Amino acid sequence: MEERSLTLSPPELAEDALGFFRWGRIAGKVLVTNDAGDWDFLGESEFADLLAGRIVDGHPRFQDLQRKGFLRDGLDLGAFAARMAQRNRHLRRGPHLHVVTLTRRHRRGGANGAAVDASSADMSRETAEQVVDFALQSTSPAIAFELQGQGGEPLLNLDVLRHLVEYATTRNKQTTGKIMRFTALTNFTGMTEDAAEWLIANDVRVCTSLDGPAALHDANRKWLGGSAHADVVRWIEYFGRRYAELGRDLQQWHVDGMATVTRQSLAAAREIVDEYAARGLRSIHLRPLSVDRFDPDTWAAIGYTAAEYLDFYRRALDHIVELNRQGTEITERLATVLLMKILTADDPGVVDLQSPSGAGTAQLAYGVDGRVFPSDEARSVDAMGDPIFELGTVRQLTLPEVAGSPTVRAIAAASLLDAQPKCAECWNKPFCGFSPVRNFISQGDLFGQRTRCFECKEHLAVSTRLFELLADDADPDTVAVLKRWAVTQSPFTTDGRVSKDAP
């Protein structure tokens, strides 16, 4: 074998002049990021100057890099700590997202959802009250209830859904006075005009599945269940019309859509986005399939590789950005959440994109029987037969016991990015996070290996694309679009979770 040699010269390094940062190369520039979420692009020579300690007072990049904490000279440690604290405020907030499974019934395989005995499959009114009382113990000033059905339709237990909302509203007025929000994750199979009017009147937001144009959506329903395209569109239009008639702010009040991406979707990125725009939807949440949820035969029919999905995502995101440049306001959820982390000083409150993960500390999930889990994914592990994440029941537990439980502490330890090989050095660390429960499902390991972690690939690819767009000095219109996504979104439209299953 031919022997070849490569001479490497280490860069000139002045460690004592540098703040702590991570770096990577994007779009021909060097991106530097730090734990306060500050970042900057440098040219290669500027990066060499930074490493060598040559960026000093009088250097054109000195003021920016000093203010952001990349230089030790004049480092304002107090301000840096305050920025870190603001970005990590979720650590002292208390559980704000409460995912309540109201029924295990579903319409698939049965004409009226009665295939499962309702007495054991539905949450009772008494349990719903206990869930509310438990959630209101939280120190969080805002509480979000996500009301779901294990089969995609919480409206199959409409009586208890209504009771939970009414009881929570009353109890909140009598006691804690928190900001409260309700969202029903519905596939519309149980929707009626009466139910819709009640949801609108009681400020319950609606999130549903819309996978794209009719042919694609209806093809997916063979595998995923739920309503036909025509029914979903009818209800989206119904809610949109009623919100407008009632004079609601349509930026805040609109049906949120989740598009589950199957193999058939991969060639239809533009068509899916266009379908959302045509229906007047303001946001689209592109959801990859999880291989663990399907048997091998089904996965062989509808699954894909991470690279195939990320190629699809990039084409969809670029088309969404292009529509915005042409005047259509529509956002993609994961991109928006990451942009809020990249472009603002705050944390958007998304529980599964935080370090440590918010499972058990920012999010709690409840089974129909009142058992408490650190996250909805943890509840789904129990539904698959493994109670390893069960914390207890709303009848026994207190919230301080949840926060101190070994299970929640293990999840926090496993998801601290500073302690993760690869994450600790990754430039995307300040903006990233992952779910140890998903690692447990997919890899049998709370910590997981980054190279086998789909979320890692997904978050890095999306952040990379966003920074590529932000780096393009020749395209200020696109940068303006991305900034608008980051600053015009209300926390109500972004907090929650990015991992939720499409109803």
Next chain:
Amino acid sequence: MAERITFDRSLYLPEAVDAAAAAYAEHAHIEITPTADAVVAVLSDVGEHDAQTVAHAFCNHVLHETIALRRQALLQEVQ
């Protein structure tokens, strides 16, 4: 170069170290030596991987196995 890691028995279960070593067998050669108060793992032959990254990931997996084994034992006690 070999990475030598000592897992103190006050925190880590020896069975967890064994299980993690089995799980990482395709990534590294791992020799396990139990002592009175610890279990010592020596990792070598990590192939094209970065030795420190493999060692850190291996440590995390030992911790996961310890957590899971203790949790399963607790669940069995309750049942």
